[in-house]
Amino acid sequence: NAGVTQTPKFRILKIGQSMTLQCAQDMNHNYMYWYRQDPGMGLKLIYYSVGAGITDKGEVPNGYNVSRSTTEDFPLRLELAAPSQTSVYFCASSPPGQGVETQYFGPGTRLLVL
Amino acid sequence: QKEVEQNSGPLSVPEGAIASLNCTYSDRGSQSFFWYRQYSGKSPELIMFIYSNGDKEDGRFTAQLNKASQYVSLLIRDSQPSDSATYLCAVRMDSSYKLIFGSGTRLLVRP
Numbered sequence: 001n002a003g004v005t006q007t008p009k010f011r012i013l014k015i016g017q018s019m020t021l022q023c024a025q026d027m028n029h030n031y032m033y034w035y036r037q038d039p040g041m042g043l044k045l046i047y048y049s050v051g052a053g054i055t056d057k058g059e060v061p062n063g064y065n066v067s068r069s070t071t072e073d074f075p076l077r078l079e080l081a082a083p084s085q086t087s088v089y090f091c092a093s094s095p096p097g098q099g100v101e102t103q104y105f106g107p108g109t110r111l112l113v114l
Numbered sequence: 115q116k117e118v119e120q121n122s123g124p125l126s127v128p129e130g131a132i133a134s135l136n137c138t139y140s141d142r143g144s145q146s147f148f149w150y151r152q153y154s155g156k157s158p159e160l161i162m163f164i165y166s167n168g169d170k171e172d173g174r175f176t177a178q179l180n181k182a183s184q185y186v187s188l189l190i191r192d193s194q195p196s197d198s199a200t201y202l203c204a205v206r207m208d209s210s211y212k213l214i215f216g217s218g219t220r221l222l223v224r225p
Contacts, residue, residue, distance in 0.1 A: 042215030105159070107156075
């Protein structure tokens with residue numbers, strides 16, 4: 001298994017541009033999550049999904065959108081990028097029945113908005 | 115505002131010593147508590163979680179929970195230089211899938 005994969009690893013965006021951060025897992029996990037981590041800070045939950053077609057807001061959803069059309073993929077869309085969205089973005093997934101107790105994190109996407 | 119607080123450190127200990135990492139949380143209704151380790155430039159890795167008051171041991175790691183004092187700690191026995199990392203405390207404050215993370219404590223283990 002490849003586990004949780006994220007693309008790209010690093011991206012520079014100009015203010016106002018849009019992009020999609022990709023996240024995929026091949027472990028047949030129901031639960032998937034998007035976090036952001038600002039320098040020297042902990043993780044903040046952006047969105048999460050408990051299964052295909054079901055998504056819900058986390059702590060900091062403004063400026064982001066998600067979709068979950070398949071079990072494997074959970075892309076995060078940034079519309080109208082702002083400098084405040086400069087961060088490292090982590091995707092995670094959990095097996096059925098284990099919720100947040102067992103989260104497998106991807107390697108992260110470093111985003112710089114200038 | 116539900117909060118999880120950690121001292122940012124760095125906490126510096128000599129190799130072989132016990133490292134004690136602390137975390138406080140604001141919501142008395144919090145249900146479960148997690149410790150993650152994060153090496154610089156890497157993603158977080160779960161060390162252990164605890165639900166009930168008292169101690170929970172896993173190898174060199176012991177988590178301690180005191181719900182009355184809203185306090186959770188992580189002890190690392192026989193600290194090794196490879197334990198040098200940032201340790202994140204996270205709290206699940208209700209029955210949802212949301213974790214609230216602290217900002218982390220940086221641990222340095224001196225050889």
